[in-house]
Structure formats: C-alpha cells, structure tokens
Amino acid sequence: MPDLWMPGATRLDIGDHAPTDGGPAKAVAHVTWDRNATAAKPQDLVPYEDLRSYFSGGGKTVASHILWDPFTGRITQFVPANSRSKSLVDLAGGTRTNRAGSVVIQVEALFFPYCRVGKSIYPTLKSTPCKGWEDLQAWVHSWGVPNAWPMGHPVDFTSHRSETVWEKQAGWYAHSQVPENTHQDPGSWPDFVDAKPKYEPFPGAHLFKSGTRSPIIAAMHKRLVMVGCNKYKSNVNTDVWGSGDIASYAAWQRKCNYTGAAADGIPGRTSWDLLHVPNV
Secondary structure, eight states: OOOSSTSEEEEOOOOOOOOOOOOEEEEEEEOOOOOOOOOOSOOOOOOHHHHHHTTTTHHHHHOOOOETTTTOOEEESSSSSSSSOOOOOTTTTTTOOTTOOOOOEEEESOTTTEEEEETTTESSSSGOOOTTTHHHHHHHHHTTTSOOOOOOOOSSSSOOOOHEEEEEEHEEEEGGGSOOOOOOOSSSSOOOOOOSSSSOOOGGGOOOOTTOOOOOHHHHHHHHTTTTTOOOOSSOOBBBHHHHHHHHHHHHHHHHOOOOOOOOOOOHHHHHHHHHOOOO
C-alpha cells in the first residue's frame, strides 16, 4: 500500500478523517491566492508558516491534504491520502466533489500571481522554482493518479467544468475544472516530471548469463567499482556478463552480509536494490 503520509513532508494531522466514495483516482491543484497583486503592484509572498497555522487552526474546515511551498520545497500534510479533505465546494444533490474517487488528493501551492520573493516577481506558479514538485508528483502518482489532465493542463485563469469528465476520468484537475466550484485557480501548474526511476529496477535473473550483453550490465560494472567491489582484471567498462562480474558481485553480496553459498555472484532483487545501479 502507498504511504498515507507523504515521505519527507511535515505531518500535521488536523483530524476529521472521512472516507472517499471510490472511483477514478484524482488530484486537485489549488493556489492559496491570499493577496491580490498585479504586474504594476506586486506584493510580498505570505509566509509559509502563516498558511500552515491557518489550515491547522481557523481554516481547518477548508484545509487541503497538502500545503506546498514551491519556493523552498517545504510540504505539510494535514490529512491522510485516503481521507477526503474539504477544499472544494460540495453542493447538495450533485457530485460529491471532495469524495469522488478512490482518492481525491488536494494540493494547495503557496502562491498568488505577481508575488514577490526577494527581488524577483513571479506572474505564474510555473515561473517559480517549483522545488519539491518531483517528489510530490511521485507520491500522488503512487496512489493511482495518472500523470494526465483530463480537462487540459491549466495555462490561464479560464474555467472549464464537466461533471461527466470529473466523475469518470482519473487524473489531475485544476480547481477551475471541478464541478460546483467557481474559483479560477491555479492559473498554471508545473509540467509532469519524467517518471523514469532514478535507479535501474531488478531486470530479472535471465540477464546474468555468460555472454549476455546489456547497458544495464555496463552500469552495474561501474557501480561495483564505485562501491569498492572491483574484482575485474581491468577497469575497462564492458556490457557483457562474465566471470569478472560474478566475482565483483559476490564481493558486493558479502558487503551486504551474505555468506557461504548465498554470495554466489548472481544478482537477486534484494542485493540489486541495495546497489543502486543508475538508470540507463
């Protein structure tokens, strides 16, 4: 099961948990928009601590799951992923906006158009550093929310709402795209980051046979040398599995506390995951 609380985020549980209704997994993008600024009259960004105190205090009834600071990467989570939050207007008799999915993870970005941070002015959320977005996207995705915008990636403050799309399609939605709501935020949102994993996943035992050629083997070779398990006759990189790989990998297994026949030089999933072979 994915993590109910986002790893690396500050956990500030405000209680008031309640289940969702099931259905397509969704995430909703908001901005806090706590000040009205313009290009001619920018205003200083509201302190992150102020918004965190608000959503855990007097603003509990409209708190999202996540408060994200795109300038520093700080993230606070107020309710677990499998609970509804209350950031959306939910009118009687229609779709239950805060509950209409297996998850409906709501993210408030600390931002308003033409906010000022230091000497810089930021007209759109996408123009900010967007620190922490990659980790936030990955956690939301782990709950089955696809990296897609069923009603289109928000690029301005226009509104387009379809209750049919909302109820039937999984993905990310702008606040301006959610039925029964009138807000026009977020205006823009960062692009999805390539979801390619940082480390090469275990490729299966079939790869580790004499004469097999693969760039994964070459990457493993370099990694074994880097971690001090170099039993190769030379440091010349090769993408062909051979006796030097077996001896070097056996040395790695011994580093991982494998003993006897268990340190046979043939990669298994556990030792491979610990090796952190860079993705190729």
